[in-house]
Amino acid sequence: MPSSARGFRFVPDPDGIFEASSGDAVKGILTQRAQDAAAEIKKLAPKKRAFFDYRRSVKARAAKRTAGKGYEAAVEVTSPGWHLPEYGTSRIQPTAPIRRGVPLAGLDFREGE
Amino acid sequence: MTDPHPLYLPPNMESLVSAFLRDQAELVDLVDDRVYTAIPKGAVYPLVRVTQILDTPAGAPLWSVAYSVQVEAFGGTKATAWLIASTARAAIDLRIKGEHLGFGVVNGTTPGSLLDLPDEDHEPAKPRWLFTSTIYARPGATVQS
Numbered sequence: 110m111p112s113s114a115r116g117f118r119f120v121p122d123p124d125g126i127f128e129a130s131s132g133d134a135v136k137g138i139l140t141q142r143a144q145d146a147a148a149e150i151k152k153l154a155p156k157k158r159a160f161f162d163y164r165r166s167v168k169a170r171a172a173k174r175t176a177g178k179g180y181e182a183a184v185e186v187t188s189p190g191w192h193l194p195e196y197g198t199s200r201i202q203p204t205a206p207i208r209r210g211v212p213l214a215g216l217d218f219r220e221g222e
Numbered sequence: 223m224t225d226p227h228p229l230y231l232p233p234n235m236e237s238l239v240s241a242f243l244r245d246q247a248e249l250v251d252l253v254d255d256r257v258y259t260a261i262p263k264g265a266v267y268p269l270v271r272v273t274q275i276l277d278t279p280a281g282a283p284l285w286s287v288a289y290s291v292q293v294e295a296f297g298g299t300k301a302t303a304w305l306i307a308s309t310a311r312a313a314i315d316l317r318i319k320g321e322h323l324g325f326g327v328v329n330g331t332t333p334g335s336l337l338d339l340p341d342e343d344h345e346p347a348k349p350r351w352l353f354t355s356t357i358y359a360r361p362g363a364t365v366q367s
Binding site for chain 2: 192193196197198199200201202203205208209212220
């Protein structure tokens with residue numbers, strides 16, 4: 110944290126961020142957050158329709174160490190029909206279980222990330 | 223007994239955006255007044271559908287709200303659907319800020335990505351482009367209960 114004439118300026122240390130994001134405590138927290146998001150998505154998911162079992166296809170993936178990035182956790186939706194409730198069609202109103210569920214779990218959601 | 227505190231309702235963003243888009247000359251040229259929140263039976267294409275996905279209050283007291291709004295352009299050729307969606311996105315980005323009588327006040331927007339997601343309810347699938355913008359708004363003087 111270098112000092113200047115006007116006080117202190119915070120300069121993030123990339124090595125420090127990597128060290129913090131690689132700790133075992135972070136692994137547990139990230140896994141819990143993924144489980145929270147999956148639970149919210151399941152609440153909003155439609156019931157089984159035709160051969161699409163939306164709720165059972167939502168899974169939280171435990172945090173894993175990734176090369177150079179520390180731990181990362183994820184939520185996976187494996188049903189090939191998830192785009193139907195998420196974005197809708199001309200006959201299906203979009204209910205966006207993923208785009209609503211992730212923020213409702215207290216996490217930021219940005220398309221494409 | 224004291225008078226109850228007046229209620230200030232944040233805008234119905236789905237209605238605000240659809241009314242706003244119906245009022246944009248460039249969009250009227252492309253879809254007339256066919257901007258819906260639910261597509262009616264026998265609707266004429268091309269058309270636009272507006273859906274409010276999520277409303278997230280900034281905090282307490284309830285005043286400023288961030289809305290996620292999905293806007294879809296259905297039908298016509300793929301290029302027409304893209305032009306409609308792109309026009310709607312630009313209009314929201316550049317013109318929606320300000321007071322909307324009967325609804326509330328829009329403080330700003332963050333445009334979303336345009337996605338090419340054809341409508342699978344038709345065979346072959348009809349062209350559809352969509353985007354989801356975040357719109358920040360608050361109650362206006364005209365919506366006090």
